[in-house]
Structures are given as C-alpha cells and as structure tokens.
Amino acid sequence: MPDNASSGPPTTSNPPERHERTHSRCPLLQLPAELRVNIYEFAFAVNKGATVDLFAAEPLPRELLLTCHEIHNETVALYKQARQDYWSTTKFFARGLLRAAALSKLPLLQQSTIGHITSLELSGIDEEFGSKFEVTYSEGLWQYAEYETPAGPDGGGFGGLELVDTTKYLILPTKDKRTNIENDLLKAGRLTRHVNEYTTKPGLCAFVNITGVNEGDRLRVKAYAKTTALSLWELEGIVRYTLPHS
Structure with missing residues (x-):
C-alpha cells in the first residue's frame, strides 16, 4: 500500500531573529x-x-x-x-519698596529657603515726607534707620538725606507664642520693658528694642539671635512695621 506521507526532509521553523539591544552609557x-x-x-x-x-x-x-x-x-x-x-x-536686598507692594510679594518666598538667609536689606522712600527707611538683617537682628531731608534756613530742604534715627531690634513671636527659652531671656535679661507687642495684625510679632539696653542684656540677645533663623512671619512683621504706606 503506497505511503502517502511526505518523504521529504523534515522542516523546522526558524526562531525569530534576536536583536541585541545595546545600551550606550552616558559619557559622563x-x-x-x-x-x-x-x-x-x-x-x-x-x-x-x-x-x-x-x-x-x-x-x-x-x-x-x-x-x-x-x-x-x-x-x-x-x-x-x-x-x-x-x-x-548671598546678600539679598529689596529697594524702593512700599508696604503694599512688599506684602504682595511675600507669598513668593518659602520658609525652607529664607530660613538660610543671613544678610538682607530692605528700603523704601516715603515721598510725602521726603524720608527714606532702611532695614538690615544680620546675625538674627534687625537694624532700622530713617533718613530725612534736613530743612534749610528758608524751610526748604538742602537736597540731601540725613540720618535721624537708628534702632536695633530682636523680633520675637507674640507673648502667647513664645517658648520658655524666649520668656526666660526676657526675664533674666530684664528686657521685658523694652518689648513692643506689635498688634496691627494680631498675633504677628513683637519687637525688642536693644539699642539702649546694658551690655550684659545686649550680649544675651545677640547669643540667642545667632541660634534663630529668619522666618516669614518675622519678615512680614518688619515690612508692616517699617516700610512706608502705598
């Protein structure tokens, strides 16, 4: 009986060609x-x-x-x-500011970054009174300076600016938000009478005027200030308190 099976050689299907993927490493x-x-x-x-x-x-x-x-x-x-x-x-500055303009820009800043700032200068000009305000931040303390155009013999100005006031501040949280360390600093250093609780915006900050305090109190304040970082509420407080109105 004839064999109907194919007598040809068996066929095998070739596997698909394998493409080797080469990964070239970054030269760096x-x-x-x-x-x-x-x-x-x-x-x-x-x-x-x-x-x-x-x-x-x-x-x-x-x-x-x-x-x-x-x-x-x-x-x-x-x-x-x-x-x-x-x-x-970096030595940061912001010049020619009015209060409203500065406050509108504060939300652009982040606590995680400004907490590292060690040098900052803010300034503004009050054209109505012909005065200039300059506030500098260094080693945790603020120094406020005000310049005015001195009056001449006829009541007019000489055209220059003259320093009329300078004050150095430590800025603390308001009384209800202070730590035990901050309360002890004020009591031990007899600085309580130099505190101005700034309440234009309730709960914002308090200013400790250290310009006229004795050397011992001043040294305690400076030592404490060096351990603190600049904060957004502190920056807002100095803007509200010192910069001229729009």
Whole structure:
C-alpha cells in the first residue's frame, strides 16, 4: 500500500531573529568618580557674597538631577548643600519698596529657603515726607534707620538725606507664642520693658528694642539671635512695621 506521507526532509521553523539591544552609557558616567564630583561641584558653583534682589532670586537649576537615576543619586546631596549655600552667602536686598507692594510679594518666598538667609536689606522712600527707611538683617537682628531731608534756613530742604534715627531690634513671636527659652531671656535679661507687642495684625510679632539696653542684656540677645533663623512671619512683621504706606 503506497505511503502517502511526505518523504521529504523534515522542516523546522526558524526562531525569530534576536536583536541585541545595546545600551550606550552616558559619557559622563564613564569618567572616574572623583572627576564627576568635580564637574558636579562646578555645575552647582555659588557666587558667594553676590548681591541679589530678594524677589528676583533664581536658585540653582536642577536639570542635572533629572537626567537619570544614577546621576540624581550622585548629585542630590551636592545640590542641596549648594542651594543652602546660595541662600546663606548671598546678600539679598529689596529697594524702593512700599508696604503694599512688599506684602504682595511675600507669598513668593518659602520658609525652607529664607530660613538660610543671613544678610538682607530692605528700603523704601516715603515721598510725602521726603524720608527714606532702611532695614538690615544680620546675625538674627534687625537694624532700622530713617533718613530725612534736613530743612534749610528758608524751610526748604538742602537736597540731601540725613540720618535721624537708628534702632536695633530682636523680633520675637507674640507673648502667647513664645517658648520658655524666649520668656526666660526676657526675664533674666530684664528686657521685658523694652518689648513692643506689635498688634496691627494680631498675633504677628513683637519687637525688642536693644539699642539702649546694658551690655550684659545686649550680649544675651545677640547669643540667642545667632541660634534663630529668619522666618516669614518675622519678615512680614518688619515690612508692616517699617516700610512706608502705598
């Protein structure tokens, strides 16, 4: 009986061609680790001591951190330190401000960044009275200075500005929000009588005038001030208290 089965050689189906995927490593990651760190430090370099408008501050770009997980892991600590250095070593200023304009810009700031500020100057001009206000922040304390145009013999101004008042302040939370450390500072240093509870906005802050206190009290205040960080409520308080109205 004839065999109907095919007598040809058995056929096999060839497996699909395998395409090898080649992963080319980033040239940066092929460099020695020490050299990569030097590049990262250069990319995050901070111009220490630069003067910058507080409301136009541009912290370090973070695009490098977003390239890949490996570079992110290598750079994130350096980036955070460089960002902190930017805020702590820059001399910030905001000039020619009126109160309403300054208050409208405060929401642009974040506590996590301004808490590192060590140097700040705010100033404004009251054209109605021909006076200038200048407030500087350094080592946790504020110094307020007011300049006026001196009157000439005929009652007019000489055209210049003359310093007429200067006062140094420590700014604390209001009485109901102070810590035991702050209360003890005021009592032990006999500074309570120098406190002005600023209540234009209830619960905002209190000003401790240390201009006329004795040397012992002044040293205690300075030591405490160095342990504190600039806060948003403190900045709002100084703006409301010192800058001229719109």
